[in-house]
Amino acid sequence: MLNIARNELHRLFLSPLAWVMLxxxxxxxxxxxxxxxxxxxxxxxxxxxxxxxPGVTELIAMPLLSNAAIIALLISPLLTMRTLAEERRxxxxxxxxxxxxxxxxxxxxxxxxxxxxxxxxxxLTVFMICSLAVGTTLDFYQLxxxxxxxxxxxxxxxxxxxxxxxxxxxxxxxxxxTFAILFLFWIIDWASHSTTEFSLxxxxxxxxxxxxxxxxxxxxxxxxxxxIIIAAFLLLTVRRLxxxxxx
Numbered sequence: 001m002l003n004i005a006r007n008e009l010h011r012l013f014l015s016p017l018a019w020v021m022l023x024x025x026x027x028x029x030x031x032x033x034x035x036x037x038x039x040x041x042x043x044x045x046x047x048x049x050x051x052x053x054p055g056v057t058e059l060i061a062m063p064l065l066s067n068a069a070i071i072a073l074l075i076s077p078l079l080t081m082r083t084l085a086e087e088r089r090x091x092x093x094x095x096x097x098x099x100x101x102x103x104x105x106x107x108x109x110x111x112x113x114x115x116x117x118x119x120x121x122x123x124l125t126v127f128m129i130c131s132l133a134v135g136t137t138l139d140f141y142q143l144x145x146x147x148x149x150x151x152x153x154x155x156x157x158x159x160x161x162x163x164x165x166x167x168x169x170x171x172x173x174x175x176x177x178t179f180a181i182l183f184l185f186w187i188i189d190w191a192s193h194s195t196t197e198f199s200l201x202x203x204x205x206x207x208x209x210x211x212x213x214x215x216x217x218x219x220x221x222x223x224x225x226x227x228i229i230i231a232a233f234l235l236l237t238v239r240r241l242x243x244x245x246x247x
Contacts, residue, residue, distance in 0.1 A: 022117070080158060145213045157182055209226065
């Protein structure tokens with residue numbers, strides 16, 4: 001499993017796509033970071049006298065993590081589309097399936113190998129935020145909750161992307177279908193604002209479970225939701241590949 005994860009991460013960075021995505025995402029996040037800082041400096045004199053006014057964590061750190069989540073939503077289909085679709089297109093999937101590994105080990109290895117890229121992106125973003133601790137005070141509890149939420153969110157993106165990649169031999173189709181599914185899960189709770197009959201839509205929303213963690217709230221129901229999404233799509237991938245191996 002660890003060898004699969006290591007090889008997947010190595011293969012990912014052999015492609016210029018991963019380097020370009022990482023560089024552009026960090027460039028964009030750095031720009032947004034400076035923008036949030038500029039906005040905070042412009043209103044600091046007005047909010048400093050207000051009791052309980054939002055501070056650096058609420059006005060800079062949390063918005064930046066939310067920006068990172070949106071960027072991950074956009075780039076995750078491009079990074080996960082090749083995990084299994086390209087193996088099938090290059091006729092290397094049967095060779096991988098014949099290895100003395102279970103399909104569960106293969107899928108989990110590819111999952112963690114791809115997730116490592118997003119963890120690196122998250123780590124670089126956290127370093128950016130922690131630089132503020134030099135001159136101000138950060139709410140590390142809220143920051144930890146936000147980082148945990150971002151990690152669970154990108155792990156969900158990765159699981160969905162790997163499953164969609166297992167359904168086709170065309171990486172482009174995998175990327176488009178992954179983005180469609182993720183975007184649907186992102187906005188599905190919009191229907192629940194008009195009537196209470198669609199409470200299931202609200203529960204299915206990624207954003208609905210991500211936003212409380214951005215506010216520093218760590219709820220077991222939110223963590224359970226992300227774990228269910230991750231486990232469900234990974235198990236679907238394992239079942240799909242097991243059925244293909246038997247055929």
